[in-house]
Amino acid sequence: MADFKINIVADLESLKDKVSAARAAEKIRISLCMGNGCLAAGAGEVYDALKESLEKHGVATKSDLFDEGVKDNINYTHTGCQGMCQHGPLLQIDPENNSDKGITYMKVTVDDVDEIVEKTIMNGEVIERLLHKDANGVSYKNYKDIPFYQLQTFVTMKDCGRINPHDIREYIGIGGYLGLANALKSTPADVIKTMTDSGLKGRGGGGFPTGVKWNFCAKETAPKKYVVCNGDEGDPGAFMDDAIMDGSPQSILEGMRIAGFAIGADEGWIYVRAEYPHAVKSLGKAIEEAREYGLLGDNILGSGMKFDIHIKEGAGAFVCGEETALLASIEGKRGMPRPKPPFPAHSGLFGKPTIINNVETFANVPKIMLLGADVFKQNGVEGSYGTKTFSITGDIVNSGLIEVPMGTKMSDIVYKIGGGVLNNAKLKAVQVGGPSGGCVPADKADVSMDYDSVKAVGAIVGSGGLVVMSETACMVDVAKYFMTFTQSESCGKCTMCREGTKRMLEILTKICDGRGEDGDIETLEELAKAVSDGSLCALGKTAPNPVLSTLRYFRSEYEAHIYDKKCPAGKCTAFKKYHIIPDKCKGCSACARKCPVGAISGELKKPFVIDSEKCIKCGVCAATCKFGAIEF
Amino acid sequence: MSCACALDDPKGIEAYVSSLVEKHGRERHSLIPILQAVQSRFNYLPKELLLEVSKQTDIPLSNIYGVATFYAFFSLDPKGKNMIKVCNGTACHVRNNKPIIEAALKVCNIPEGAITSEDRLFSVEKVNCLGACGLAPAVVVNGKVYGHVTPDKITALINELRDKEEA
Ligand SMILES: Cc1cc2nc3c(=O)[nH]c(=O)nc-3n(C[C@H](O)[C@H](O)[C@H](O)COP(=O)(O)O)c2cc1C
Numbered sequence: 001m002a003d004f005k006i007n008i009v010a011d012l013e014s015l016k017d018k019v020s021a022a023r024a025a026e027k028i029r030i031s032l033c034m035g036n037g038c039l040a041a042g043a044g045e046v047y048d049a050l051k052e053s054l055e056k057h058g059v060a061t062k063s064d065l066f067d068e069g070v071k072d073n074i075n076y077t078h079t080g081c082q083g084m085c086q087h088g089p090l091l092q093i094d095p096e097n098n099s100d101k102g103i104t105y106m107k108v109t110v111d112d113v114d115e116i117v118e119k120t121i122m123n124g125e126v127i128e129r130l131l132h133k134d135a136n137g138v139s140y141k142n143y144k145d146i147p148f149y150q151l152q153t154f155v156t157m158k159d160c161g162r163i164n165p166h167d168i169r170e171y172i173g174i175g176g177y178l179g180l181a182n183a184l185k186s187t188p189a190d191v192i193k194t195m196t197d198s199g200l201k202g203r204g205g206g207g208f209p210t211g212v213k214w215n216f217c218a219k220e221t222a223p224k225k226y227v228v229c230n231g232d233e234g235d236p237g238a239f240m241d242d243a244i245m246d247g248s249p250q251s252i253l254e255g256m257r258i259a260g261f262a263i264g265a266d267e268g269w270i271y272v273r274a275e276y277p278h279a280v281k282s283l284g285k286a287i288e289e290a291r292e293y294g295l296l297g298d299n300i301l302g303s304g305m306k307f308d309i310h311i312k313e314g315a316g317a318f319v320c321g322e323e324t325a326l327l328a329s330i331e332g333k334r335g336m337p338r339p340k341p342p343f344p345a346h347s348g349l350f351g352k353p354t355i356i357n358n359v360e361t362f363a364n365v366p367k368i369m370l371l372g373a374d375v376f377k378q379n380g381v382e383g384s385y386g387t388k389t390f391s392i393t394g395d396i397v398n399s400g401l402i403e404v405p406m407g408t409k410m411s412d413i414v415y416k417i418g419g420g421v422l423n424n425a426k427l428k429a430v431q432v433g434g435p436s437g438g439c440v441p442a443d444k445a446d447v448s449m450d451y452d453s454v455k456a457v458g459a460i461v462g463s464g465g466l467v468v469m470s471e472t473a474c475m476v477d478v479a480k481y482f483m484t485f486t487q488s489e490s491c492g493k494c495t496m497c498r499e500g501t502k503r504m505l506e507i508l509t510k511i512c513d514g515r516g517e518d519g520d521i522e523t524l525e526e527l528a529k530a531v532s533d534g535s536l537c538a539l540g541k542t543a544p545n546p547v548l549s550t551l552r553y554f555r556s557e558y559e560a561h562i563y564d565k566k567c568p569a570g571k572c573t574a575f576k577k578y579h580i581i582p583d584k585c586k587g588c589s590a591c592a593r594k595c596p597v598g599a600i601s602g603e604l605k606k607p608f609v610i611d612s613e614k615c616i617k618c619g620v621c622a623a624t625c626k627f628g629a630i631e632f
Numbered sequence: 633m634s635c636a637c638a639l640d641d642p643k644g645i646e647a648y649v650s651s652l653v654e655k656h657g658r659e660r661h662s663l664i665p666i667l668q669a670v671q672s673r674f675n676y677l678p679k680e681l682l683l684e685v686s687k688q689t690d691i692p693l694s695n696i697y698g699v700a701t702f703y704a705f706f707s708l709d710p711k712g713k714n715m716i717k718v719c720n721g722t723a724c725h726v727r728n729n730k731p732i733i734e735a736a737l738k739v740c741n742i743p744e745g746a747i748t749s750e751d752r753l754f755s756v757e758k759v760n761c762l763g764a765c766g767l768a769p770a771v772v773v774n775g776k777v778y779g780h781v782t783p784d785k786i787t788a789l790i791n792e793l794r795d796k797e798e799a
Contacts (some may be wrong), residue, residue: 037766040777085766237722239763316704393723393765596735618731
């Protein structure tokens, strides 16, 4: 149980002071990133090793935030995503609660842990080898100096990676719940006005003004209303919402409560996608803690407000990200979208007025209520205010999670923050907005990342997934990839979406398989229009976008597949045939041993051969051969 | 909550389902959490259990079937003991996950078009983006995420699992 309950705002303020004092007294804070990327890189093992090593070396660590009895006053914690996923596991060591003086280690392994404890923690020495080095060999001691972080502006991700997400006191210590306190001191109408003035638009893809949506629902007179948080984040290549749910869950709960106050709801639901078990756990823990501290339940902060939140796990259906499908899924039905109106604000969950917002939208709310609409508007550009998180992935040096003011140039994200294209390759395109979005070609990469400008180049900001593609990416293959996705995720309700995407996929597959014919491009264009016109929800309406945008900028690549029977990027395997050049082959059998399907045979010291019937064209042999004897 | 009920023991099934109904409720919105519990316990949704869920919740079997076939996480067919999920997010696609899937299917001896090996030791599935894009291509083997996977690495991982099974 919590050591005390927060009954009134003064309790919140005194707890904040107490946490600040406890953190200020910490001689060293060790923060290990345990976001999804770092976990996959072994952060879990590093955490255990760290604990063991600190004990072994007799370093006295705090058993709790308020544990003052330890002489070394060292605190180690896990955090949510720290951003630079590509270089994980990330470890931050901050002396005297001052991250400006901190040391940032990357790619930390279990074998490094003893050395870190002995040298850095016990003696303040920096281990050069574990620092981040950029492409020019410059190394950085503190993450704040790394270009990747320098160009970012943290608002929703500010706490993520800096606090223990499973300790509500740490969130309160950095001003958490003061935004809610401000809201409760004013009126619902004032809260809505602040939200409207801030110009915040929904971060879930639609970009609808949040204040306006809340106002619709506030006007409904029903006694029961709901607040729903959309944590379905289905776009492939996007993981921002996961990071916020996992690393800063209290900010979402606080945002939902402010929304509840504004519209007059006493119950909230968070729908989390099934693929995010850590986010579910973290949110569950956060809800429990908020209840214990009295920040969920009856009479929150002495205001008389009542609010509770439940979690609903998804079961693996992309279309459930669509708001009406999501509500149907919470109700235990097949997640199929329905026509609007009625809008959820009028008739939503269990038929009651409901507002539904995205995770990142809610994470912005406490900051707006704490600092005001004007401060929020200091970031961004006309029509797109505030910051936006993006996940940058694909053929890029620094894959990871970032937050920048809206209106930042895409090229700055790719080159300055992302460190450029992998292996110094040439940029071909950046895919933005997932299956509803499009491919922005390299010569348009200076586009400003705001709602209108991105739309003008044929893509959408969407939820914020940026997938960087080099010259090795085939644009027809990319279009096929997204069509495969939407085709299999179509719920089947609208004929055009169900059948039209299937036909489009067939044509794209045919083109990639080298069986493209004259007229295919025109048929694709015709179908694209039909699918878009004949679908109820945005899944179908936007499904043709990846095809249309690649046709707009890379039509010649389609034509090369169809008429010249060539894949200019060399990606489509139908046009490839691997063979061994006998003169170059030394008969070492390395390729034969690596071939996953046993398609290579031969006698040692004599040229080997590839059985093209068995070959799956994976390219492992070519990558293995030291003599350049395999080509296609 | 775990139960040792075998699928041919009606009493055991009844008791197990009733424990689920007690925990999650018998309303329509309890259905997905109940099915999720069954799926994670058995790795699929056995027919006997669905019949019992229908009986105890009064939700028509046709509706349960509708839900069970709509969501990707539910399966009506038994899955392999070891689950290999190859991420098919955009980043993993761009970073070439295809050879990994092919190698995994091959090493697991999974017949063409199927996802589970005949000995039910392995299932190999392509799954939607796992959100570990920084480590593309990514694969989840029995719940643990592996990054920067190559056909070699997946082959070695699967062989290790097989050795353990045979030991
Ligand atoms: C097919 C489809 C998938 C969607 N997926 C998501 C999603 O994963 N997360 C999300 O927040 N919104 C998603 N949306 C948008 C929601 O319908 C809705 O607009 C959004 O949750 C509203 O919140 P916002 O105003 O804060 O953005 C999706 C829409 C469609 C049509």
